[in-house]
Amino acid sequence: MQLDFSEEQRALQADVRRFFERACPISTVRKVIDSGDSHDPVLWKQVSEQGFLAAAIPEAFGGAGAGYLELCLVAEEVGRALAPLPAVSSLYQAAELILMTGSDAQKRTWLPRIASGDVIATVAVAEAAGNVAADLISAQVSGGKLTGRKWPVSDGLVADLAIVAARCDQGISLYLVDLASAGVSRRAVKSIDPSRPQAEILFDGVAVELLGAAGEGLGLIDAVRDRAAILVAFEQIGGAQAALDMARDYALGRYAFGRPIGGFQAIKHMLADMYVSLELARSNSYYGAWALATNAPQLPLAAATARVSAIEAYKLCSSNNIQTHGGMGFTWEFDCHLHYRRARYLASVLGTSPLWERKLVAAYRSAA
Amino acid sequence: MNFDDTPEEAAFRARARAWIADNAPHALKPELEVAGFGHLHLQSTDALAASKAWQKKKAGAGWAAPRWPKIYGGGEVSPIEQVIWGQEEGVYAKLAGPFVIGLGMCGPTVMHWASEEQKRSLLPRLAAGEDIWCQLFSEPVAGSDLAGIRTRAERDGDEWVINGQKIWTSGALDADWGLLITRTDPGVAKHRGLTMFFLDMKSPGVEVRPIRQMNQESSFNEVYFTDVRIPDAQRLGAVGEGWSVALTTLMNERQSIGGSMPTGVPELFDLCRDMDLLDDGAVIARLAKFAARSSGLRYTAFRSISALSRGEQPGPENSIGKLVAGSLMQEVAQFALDLEGEAGLVEDPLLAVHQGRFQAMLLRSPATRIEGGSDEILRNIIAERVLGLPADIRVDKDLPFKEIPSGAAAR
Structure with missing residues (x-):
C-alpha cells in the first residue's frame, strides 16, 4: 500500500513551492487585493508557461499530461501561497467540464488555450441564495440565445469564456458562452476574498453553444464538482498548513507574562487541535487524490469526505490563527485575514458544507 | 498511490492467511464478531482460557510476538509484516487482550533493560501467553505526572522492601508478573529518585483490589504493597535510573501503528x-x-x-x-x-x-x-514534539521530591 505521493511527485511539489516562494510572495497577493485587480497577470503567465496548472490536461490538448496526482500537489502549493489565480474556475472546473463532456471540436478549440493561460474560463451556475438546485436557476436559453443573470461568478470579470447553467426545453443544460459576445454585460461585485474576485454577469440574448447533453446540466456540475472538490481540498490543506505555521511562529516569538505565549497550554492545545484537524483532512485528501487519479467508483464518497474535512480544517486553522495573533490578527496589515478570507472562498465556491454533507451520506449509503 | 501489496507483502499475507485458516479457533468467530470492545466475555467458553490457547498456538509458529527475536519467542518479521499479520488476524486479535500490556509495553522494557538470562527465561513465556504481565505505574496522586509516584522501595541487603499503592492497573488480577516503578530516594529531584523492578505478582504482601468502574465493569485494579520483598536481581536499570526505564515503556505505549481504533x-x-x-x-x-x-x-x-x-x-x-x-x-x-x-x-x-x-x-x-495518556497530555505532546512549542514550566523540577508541595491526597 502507498497512500502517499512518490519521490518524483514530491520533488515536483518542492519545485512548485520554490517557484511560488519566488514568484508569489505575500506582496503579490496584497498587490492584487489593494489594486482591485482580478488576478496577477504576470504570475498567471509564468504559471501557465511552467504548465503547473495544466498538469492533468492531456498533451494532445496542450496540457502537460502529467496527471491528477501532480495537479493535487500543485494545488496544495497554490493554497499555501494564497496565489491570486483563477485556478478553481479555469482549470479545476471549466477545463474538467470540457474534458469530461465536450465534443472533439470543443476540446480542440478551448483546452489548448485554457492550458496556455491565454483563455481564462469560469463556471456560472449560482443566481440566488442557496446551494445549486434546479428551481434556483431561471436563466434560460431559447432559440440558441441565453437570457438571465448570474451571480456570483468567480473570476467573472476577467474570464473570456463561461460555462453557464441555464434552462431549456429538456431541463437544465450547460452552455459555452464567449464573454466577448454581444449582449454580455458584467460588473465586479465586492468579494469576501478580494484575491479571488466575484462578478455579476447579465446575459441579454447572447449566442451560446451547448456543452454536453441537453438536460444533463446539473448532473455534469455535480460530477465535475466531485473532481474539483479534491483539488480544492489540496488548496485548503496547503492554506491550513500555512495558517498553522504562522500561528506557531507567532506563538514562539510573541512574549507575554515573561515567556512565549506558545508555552501556555491554552495556546498549545488550540494549535494541537489545528494540527489534528489538518492531518485528518490531509489523509482524506490523499484518499481523494487516489480516487481522482484512478477514476475510482469511490470518487463521490472520497470527494465529499475530503471536502467536508478540508473545509473544517481550513476554517479552524485560519480562525485560530487570528486568535493566536490577538488584536494584531485583526489588523489589515497582518496577513491572518487573507487565510480567513481564502478559507471562506474555498468553503463556498463548489457549494457549502451542508450540500457536501448530504453528498457524503448519500455516497456512504450507496457504497454500503 | 495504490492499495496493493508489494510481491513480498503479498507472499507474506498469503502465508499468514493460510496459517490462520488452518489454526484459528473458528468456532469462536461468531461470538468474537459481536463482542463489544472492552473486557471480553464469551458464552461458549472461558475467555481467558481461549485467549491463552490461541496465544500459545501462535507462539508455536512465531506469530505471538511477530517483531521479537526468535530466541525470545518472536517471529522476526518486519514492521510492515506485523501490520499485515494484524490485518489477517482480524477478529481473533480480540483474544489477545490479556497480553497486550505485556507484549506491547513490559516485554520491550524487559528486552531493553534485563539481563540476557532473564530475557531468555521471561520473554518466551510472555510471548506464549504462559505468563501475563501488568504495568504498575499510576498512583492515586500520580497519573499524568507519573514522576510524582510515591511507592517506596528501600534496600535491605540483597532485597528491596516495597510499600505503597498503585492504581489503574489493567489485568492485575490475572497477572503473573508486574513491571513496577518505585521511589528509592525522596531526597533528590523527582525524576532522579526512581527505580524500576519487575516482581512476581504472587509475592507475599501484594494485594489486588478490582476497581468498580462507572460502567460497572472491573478491568482496572488497585494494587497494594505491604512489605513486599523483591530480589535486587529483579531491578531494571541502575538505582535512580527508573525514569529512563519508564520512558522505554511509554514510548512503546504510543507506538501502536496501523490499527484504527473503534469509533462507533x-x-x-x-x-x-x-x-x-x-x-x-x-x-x-x-x-x-x-x-x-x-x-x-x-x-x-x-x-x-x-x-x-x-x-x-x-x-x-x-x-x-x-x-x-x-x-x-x-x-x-x-x-x-x-x-x-x-x-x-x-x-x-x-x-x-x-x-x-x-x-x-x-x-x-x-x-x-x-x-x-489523557487528551490533555496528548495535546501537549503534539504541541511540543510535533509543533516545537515550549515545554510547560515545571515548578517542581529541581526541588527534592520530599519538598514538593502536594494537595490532599486524591483518592
Whole structure:
C-alpha cells in the first residue's frame, strides 16, 4: 500500500513551492487585493508557461499530461501561497467540464488555450441564495440565445469564456458562452476574498453553444464538482498548513507574562487541535487524490469526505490563527485575514458544507 | 498511490492467511464478531482460557510476538509484516487482550533493560501467553505526572522492601508478573529518585483490589504493597535510573501503528438506516462530520502503513489516533442515544436498541480519553514534539521530591 505521493511527485511539489516562494510572495497577493485587480497577470503567465496548472490536461490538448496526482500537489502549493489565480474556475472546473463532456471540436478549440493561460474560463451556475438546485436557476436559453443573470461568478470579470447553467426545453443544460459576445454585460461585485474576485454577469440574448447533453446540466456540475472538490481540498490543506505555521511562529516569538505565549497550554492545545484537524483532512485528501487519479467508483464518497474535512480544517486553522495573533490578527496589515478570507472562498465556491454533507451520506449509503 | 501489496507483502499475507485458516479457533468467530470492545466475555467458553490457547498456538509458529527475536519467542518479521499479520488476524486479535500490556509495553522494557538470562527465561513465556504481565505505574496522586509516584522501595541487603499503592492497573488480577516503578530516594529531584523492578505478582504482601468502574465493569485494579520483598536481581536499570526505564515503556505505549481504533461510526450508520433517518437533515449534518473524522483516522493509519512499507518510520501524524477516536466515540454515543429517544435510557442488552452497544460506548468512552495518556497530555505532546512549542514550566523540577508541595491526597 502507498497512500502517499512518490519521490518524483514530491520533488515536483518542492519545485512548485520554490517557484511560488519566488514568484508569489505575500506582496503579490496584497498587490492584487489593494489594486482591485482580478488576478496577477504576470504570475498567471509564468504559471501557465511552467504548465503547473495544466498538469492533468492531456498533451494532445496542450496540457502537460502529467496527471491528477501532480495537479493535487500543485494545488496544495497554490493554497499555501494564497496565489491570486483563477485556478478553481479555469482549470479545476471549466477545463474538467470540457474534458469530461465536450465534443472533439470543443476540446480542440478551448483546452489548448485554457492550458496556455491565454483563455481564462469560469463556471456560472449560482443566481440566488442557496446551494445549486434546479428551481434556483431561471436563466434560460431559447432559440440558441441565453437570457438571465448570474451571480456570483468567480473570476467573472476577467474570464473570456463561461460555462453557464441555464434552462431549456429538456431541463437544465450547460452552455459555452464567449464573454466577448454581444449582449454580455458584467460588473465586479465586492468579494469576501478580494484575491479571488466575484462578478455579476447579465446575459441579454447572447449566442451560446451547448456543452454536453441537453438536460444533463446539473448532473455534469455535480460530477465535475466531485473532481474539483479534491483539488480544492489540496488548496485548503496547503492554506491550513500555512495558517498553522504562522500561528506557531507567532506563538514562539510573541512574549507575554515573561515567556512565549506558545508555552501556555491554552495556546498549545488550540494549535494541537489545528494540527489534528489538518492531518485528518490531509489523509482524506490523499484518499481523494487516489480516487481522482484512478477514476475510482469511490470518487463521490472520497470527494465529499475530503471536502467536508478540508473545509473544517481550513476554517479552524485560519480562525485560530487570528486568535493566536490577538488584536494584531485583526489588523489589515497582518496577513491572518487573507487565510480567513481564502478559507471562506474555498468553503463556498463548489457549494457549502451542508450540500457536501448530504453528498457524503448519500455516497456512504450507496457504497454500503 | 495504490492499495496493493508489494510481491513480498503479498507472499507474506498469503502465508499468514493460510496459517490462520488452518489454526484459528473458528468456532469462536461468531461470538468474537459481536463482542463489544472492552473486557471480553464469551458464552461458549472461558475467555481467558481461549485467549491463552490461541496465544500459545501462535507462539508455536512465531506469530505471538511477530517483531521479537526468535530466541525470545518472536517471529522476526518486519514492521510492515506485523501490520499485515494484524490485518489477517482480524477478529481473533480480540483474544489477545490479556497480553497486550505485556507484549506491547513490559516485554520491550524487559528486552531493553534485563539481563540476557532473564530475557531468555521471561520473554518466551510472555510471548506464549504462559505468563501475563501488568504495568504498575499510576498512583492515586500520580497519573499524568507519573514522576510524582510515591511507592517506596528501600534496600535491605540483597532485597528491596516495597510499600505503597498503585492504581489503574489493567489485568492485575490475572497477572503473573508486574513491571513496577518505585521511589528509592525522596531526597533528590523527582525524576532522579526512581527505580524500576519487575516482581512476581504472587509475592507475599501484594494485594489486588478490582476497581468498580462507572460502567460497572472491573478491568482496572488497585494494587497494594505491604512489605513486599523483591530480589535486587529483579531491578531494571541502575538505582535512580527508573525514569529512563519508564520512558522505554511509554514510548512503546504510543507506538501502536496501523490499527484504527473503534469509533462507533459504522454502527451509527446502521442505527440511522434501521431507524430510517438517513434523509433527515439534522442527522445528515452530524453523521457526515463524524464519518469524515472516522475516515480521516483510517487514512491516517494507511499513511503510517505506507511509510512502514517503504521501510521508513511513520511521521508524527500517527500521534493523533487515540485523541481523535476517544472523543469521537463519546460524541457518537451521545448522538445515538439522542436518536433513540427515551428508549436510549435502556441499557439491558435484551431490550436495548442495537443490543445496548451505544450505551456501552457512552459509559466506556470517558476512560479512552484518559488511559494511556489523557487528551490533555496528548495535546501537549503534539504541541511540543510535533509543533516545537515550549515545554510547560515545571515548578517542581529541581526541588527534592520530599519538598514538593502536594494537595490532599486524591483518592
